[in-house]
Amino acid sequence: MRLDHRAAGELRPVKITPGYIEYPEGSVLIEMGKTRVLCAVSVENQVPKWLVGKNQGWLTAEYAMLPRATHTRSQRETTPSARSQEIRRLIGRSLRAAVDLRLIGEHTLNVDCDVLQADGGTRTAAITGAYVAVCIALDKMIQKKEASPRVLKTAVAAVSVGIVDDELLLDLNYAEDSRAQVDFNVVMTAEGNFVEAQGTGEGATFSRAQLNRLLDLAKGGIEELLKIQASVLRH
Amino acid sequence: MRLDHRAAGELRPVKITPGYIEYPEGSVLIEMGKTRVLCAVSVENQVPKWLVGKNQGWLTAEYAMLPRATHTRSQRETTPSARSQEIRRLIGRSLRAAVDLRLIGEHTLNVDCDVLQADGGTRTAAITGAYVAVCIALDKMIQKKEASPRVLKTAVAAVSVGIVDDELLLDLNYAEDSRAQVDFNVVMTAEGNFVEAQGTGEGATFSRAQLNRLLDLAKGGIEELLKIQASVLRH
Amino acid sequence: MRLDHRAAGELRPVKITPGYIEYPEGSVLIEMGKTRVLCAVSVENQVPKWLVGKNQGWLTAEYAMLPRATHTRSQRETTPSARSQEIRRLIGRSLRAAVDLRLIGEHTLNVDCDVLQADGGTRTAAITGAYVAVCIALDKMIQKKEASPRVLKTAVAAVSVGIVDDELLLDLNYAEDSRAQVDFNVVMTAEGNFVEAQGTGEGATFSRAQLNRLLDLAKGGIEELLKIQASVLRH
Amino acid sequence: MRLDHRAAGELRPVKITPGYIEYPEGSVLIEMGKTRVLCAVSVENQVPKWLVGKNQGWLTAEYAMLPRATHTRSQRETTPSARSQEIRRLIGRSLRAAVDLRLIGEHTLNVDCDVLQADGGTRTAAITGAYVAVCIALDKMIQKKEASPRVLKTAVAAVSVGIVDDELLLDLNYAEDSRAQVDFNVVMTAEGNFVEAQGTGEGATFSRAQLNRLLDLAKGGIEELLKIQASVLRH
Amino acid sequence: MRLDHRAAGELRPVKITPGYIEYPEGSVLIEMGKTRVLCAVSVENQVPKWLVGKNQGWLTAEYAMLPRATHTRSQRETTPSARSQEIRRLIGRSLRAAVDLRLIGEHTLNVDCDVLQADGGTRTAAITGAYVAVCIALDKMIQKKEASPRVLKTAVAAVSVGIVDDELLLDLNYAEDSRAQVDFNVVMTAEGNFVEAQGTGEGATFSRAQLNRLLDLAKGGIEELLKIQASVLRH
Amino acid sequence: MRLDHRAAGELRPVKITPGYIEYPEGSVLIEMGKTRVLCAVSVENQVPKWLVGKNQGWLTAEYAMLPRATHTRSQRETTPSARSQEIRRLIGRSLRAAVDLRLIGEHTLNVDCDVLQADGGTRTAAITGAYVAVCIALDKMIQKKEASPRVLKTAVAAVSVGIVDDELLLDLNYAEDSRAQVDFNVVMTAEGNFVEAQGTGEGATFSRAQLNRLLDLAKGGIEELLKIQASVLRH
Secondary structure (H helix, E strand, C coil): CCCCCCCCCCCCCEEEEECCCCCCCEEEEEEECCEEEEEEEEEECCCCHHHCCCCCCEEEEEEEECCCCCCCCCCCCCCCCHHHHHHHHHHHHHHHCCECHHHCCCCEEEEEEEEEECCCCHHHHHHHHHHHHHHHHHHHHHHCCCCCCCCECCCEEEEEEEEECCEEEECCCHHHHCCCCEEEEEEEECCCCEEEEEEEECCCCECHHHHHHHHHHHHHHHHHHHHHHHHHHHC | CCCCCCCCCCCCCEEEEECCCCCCCEEEEEEECCEEEEEEEEEECCCCHHHCCCCCCEEEEEEEECCCCCCCCCCCCCCCCHHHHHHHHHHHHHHHCCECHHHCCCCEEEEEEEEEECCCCHHHHHHHHHHHHHHHHHHHHHHCCCCCCCCECCCEEEEEEEEECCEEEECCCHHHHCCCCEEEEEEEECCCCEEEEEEEECCCCECHHHHHHHHHHHHHHHHHHHHHHHHHHHC | CCCCCCCCCCCCCEEEEECCCCCCCEEEEEEECCEEEEEEEEEECCCCHHHCCCCCCEEEEEEEECCCCCCCCCCCCCCCCHHHHHHHHHHHHHHHCCECHHHCCCCEEEEEEEEEECCCCHHHHHHHHHHHHHHHHHHHHHHCCCCCCCCECCCEEEEEEEEECCEEEECCCHHHHCCCCEEEEEEEECCCCEEEEEEEECCCCECHHHHHHHHHHHHHHHHHHHHHHHHHHHC | CCCCCCCCCCCCCEEEEECCCCCCCEEEEEEECCEEEEEEEEEECCCCHHHCCCCCCEEEEEEEECCCCCCCCCCCCCCCCHHHHHHHHHHHHHHHCCECHHHCCCCEEEEEEEEEECCCCHHHHHHHHHHHHHHHHHHHHHHCCCCCCCCECCCEEEEEEEEECCEEEECCCHHHHCCCCEEEEEEEECCCCEEEEEEEECCCCECHHHHHHHHHHHHHHHHHHHHHHHHHHHC | CCCCCCCCCCCCCEEEEECCCCCCCEEEEEEECCEEEEEEEEEECCCCHHHCCCCCCEEEEEEEECCCCCCCCCCCCCCCCHHHHHHHHHHHHHHHCCECHHHCCCCEEEEEEEEEECCCCHHHHHHHHHHHHHHHHHHHHHHCCCCCCCCECCCEEEEEEEEECCEEEECCCHHHHCCCCEEEEEEEECCCCEEEEEEEECCCCECHHHHHHHHHHHHHHHHHHHHHHHHHHHC | CCCCCCCCCCCCCEEEEECCCCCCCEEEEEEECCEEEEEEEEEECCCCHHHCCCCCCEEEEEEEECCCCCCCCCCCCCCCCHHHHHHHHHHHHHHHCCECHHHCCCCEEEEEEEEEECCCCHHHHHHHHHHHHHHHHHHHHHHCCCCCCCCECCCEEEEEEEEECCEEEECCCHHHHCCCCEEEEEEEECCCCEEEEEEEECCCCECHHHHHHHHHHHHHHHHHHHHHHHHHHHC
16 A cells, blocks of 8 residues: 555546636647646747748747745756656657647647646656646647648556555655656557657666556556546537 | 726735645645735744754745646746746745744745745735744644744735726736836735835836825725735634 | 935035947936946837837846845846846837827837946936936937937936934935835826836835825925936937 | 677677776776777766765766767767756766765766767766776775775676667667667666666657567677676776 | 057056045055055955864955946946956966965955956056055054064066057057957066966967067066065165 | 976977867877866757847867876866856957858857866866867868868967976976966967957966066967977878
């Protein structure tokens, strides 16, 4: 039994609130347990220089934490830390797997993921939430004929899994994550394919068998998250 | 009549939610109309170098906007902009007027004001909200004997006033603020004294008579805000 | 009696030397007591991007201190400090109140205020001196038909007032300023209207009555400064 | 058949030259095809602050490319790019899996990986080469009694695999890598366990079956690299 | 005949005003023709880390230009430009040749050279002027027993020479300097030895014979400057 | 006799390996004793802004050291240090003396000099080596009709000389350089003219007679280096 009484393969309570702030073309607040990430999608009428004239769009993401999102206050980031930049690129790649960028004209989707409260799994929560915010923004673009109705290629959601005290666990909270020997972030599509599978031993290594069982655990969690996303988007 | 149907001397609806996030020693979400600022107070067990050994504490503030807090997305600040720094110093000075820093030992109160949604008056909302968050944090310090029960010298609240189309208005929203000829930020104490009175003509000037009427308007608004703060803190 | 034997409402000796350096379109050295600020106005044949094609000009200001302008040497500023940026914006706004920017074509006036020696009141001295340097530069523009003869809307001058040991004083020097409970920077036009009135309590607050008396004191000082400016410009 | 006539599961020619430069405690030049990385290990007599007094050491890595390591010249990095930082952290984690940091006292191993020529797979070549340089440096430490003879926990080597034109390939060169749909970097120990397995779809996704076959391919390549490392270290 | 009617081997009018600003331990304004440099020496009660405990002092210099010191305004330097840094190091080395740093205890002389107006030869004027400011500061240190009376090893002065339109000229002004084929900065002691001799061909080269004649020209100019320095210091 | 058994006027063993890396238009590895510098020339199809439309080219140089090129590891440079920038400008000026930039069209030669191992004289080795790399790149440009066959104006080579323990020495290694009283870097052409002659006393001064003998020593060394360059280029 885990500290918060979850089973090894159980997600924390998930809540996705669409339209949490008003100005962005799409926004959601996603909560996974105490982790809370505000995802905002801004549609810009231009593309990066290297895409100009290619008749396609782009999607890019930023990620940051408020200074007191964590147990102890951290410095406000001036230049994004290496960690933040790694996460920005992960979020961007993951969402680009869901969107057919050739069908949104020369627009850029800027996805801002700001962590209001951090209790582990912020990057995967950001991906899961941002996917919904992107869908909301794309809906508006479709209505304004800025995007094709076939612009969504698939759904994406993400979750962390890891090995803690030799137990394989789904959706690690901060207390678990900080003691994890192995940490995996997995991003999957509605079809069950991988967009990303990043496994890291922290002072430990992991066997092929463990890798396989972790991916199974992740798959189960992601399937649940995809259902929650779909249900939010239906309303 | 103003666009949002307020009278010239009427505040926007104000809502202060204490404990909005869980980790800081004090936190509130303050909403004034669409303006929403998350205020978080972190208590640190040390003081800046120049205060070490002087047996007193310090209070400092930071202020930032999320990139999509505004109608159009702005770049994420790397170094705080001149505007942000000016506001940080204003918030810090204002709150220090309320707290007897000699009665909190060698602790620092770090006040983070992060604007989730900006519709004018973010700096004054930040001051009004942060005062409440500071009180919550001081309460905990008093209970832990880290601060004296007499640590609060007074209450402070703040509001903007200005001249728009030659009309004197209280609590300008963004649409009003961006057209204002004159813009005043006023911070007052429960006793009706000024901590700050910063009036600026933007392409216009203002007479002594106008200055006097603007300060009257501000006084009325601040008295209401002080009541709302007190009511939140009673519960 | 003040340490330098001035009465409460007395300015320090003021000297404005026009043409102090040769290359700028307008330059003055202003001395107020020991405070010495070199003001240089450069006319540039272009405007910021956001003004291109709008058939009007712009005025912007920079402010900095030489490292040994003060009693103890300070680090050379790399990025302008928050204080310097706040002052830059104040100087710019104040001077823009004097100049009709629609009457100078697509030119930018760059105003550099460099403090050679600092003994309090550097920002207000900078405004008072820079106004003269701007007039000199505008004269040349008028002669070259780059500006209309009606380009000057009014004169502006500035002074500090404050409360020191419960006394209300005009034109604080450094020794007074560093002990001031309340500090006011006031910028006014020849018509007696305010461009800026920025009052700040430093560990103290001030009443409405005190605010009124401080503004009276400032008005007297600014009227004197306007006469000195006019006399320099007549020659 | 691949452009350079390799089979799908074939490594490029590998050459590891120990002692390539003279001053570092350990250095190698590793060449994998045209990719050439200079790995230098510097032993420092101190540890990062957070480890002081814990009677253990640390290992950290840096990674950079010379500006003309690539087909077209790139700007010299000022702050390390996000990509460089991500790679630095990967190299550091991978090498820390090989070294028992509790057995080197309060020393830090600084590993510099500088890419002289880049033809794909630079980060995995850096890990494979740096492992050898670390062993050389540790040997000297053991001789000087600064490290225990049991300091090496295992050997590590790394390789990239990927999917190009739907073919699964080992050890991608630049031409292959830039067209890859899926890109995997795998770091393994001599025991066949994973330290890292980072798979990324670039505009494509990958199935569980593909993931499995890619890991098989990587395993084969890494076993060869481990043999080459061992043979260099025996001499 | 040169544009300003000087002979080839003639200095511009030189004026050194000691005590130009009041707070530094030593200050002069040096004018060579239109070139004006404010030199300020600050004595600090500490030395750089690498000198602590070695019972000797240090001297370091900074150099900068005001933005409108030149014909057209230049950007305010944020980080010192490469040119400024090169000049800082030259000034520092030159002055350290004059001062016996073992005889000033653990003090640092910070020399600030700020160019108010630039018409060529600013770096050599800075050295010549700063030497006088250093002497003034050392006199105060000697009186306070912080420096030995034998602290001055020699006098130093500096001048530029160059080849313009195939003519060898002393003390180039800006118009000459910008057309110079060869540019030499020479720093010499009262004994006629070199501290620095930096000759640079700009799109041209120079023969050994030309080098010799340029050094002769420089020697003559420096001898005159040494006399002017001595005369200022006698008063 | 010097520590490495060289005579006072003897160069260290020199080796120039052309084509050391494959992608640049020209590259060499130059070794002078233990000093090793990788010189890479990249030809870019554009010129800096201020040269656009002037029908001529440009040559610019960068210089950096790998962190462990030296006996003890140094921090990786973020912004180039003052020393690096000074050297970049020296290398650029020296090579521009050899190339007729009017005969290469609107191209830029970017010369990267990266020090793999540093044992004194890295800047002069960089110039001597980079000249050869520039020749290789120009040959390709001549073949592609991008440069005129008369593009080379002369050859340039460089060497250091200095005074160590009152002895005048050619081609100082690090141990000598760090104890040198006087340090001269000399760049000359095949015709025996100077491009640069930079002499610096480090805590010492030098007489005119010493200057003359140092230049003689440098001349001898440079003549040898010019022969080695020519011989490499013939093959």
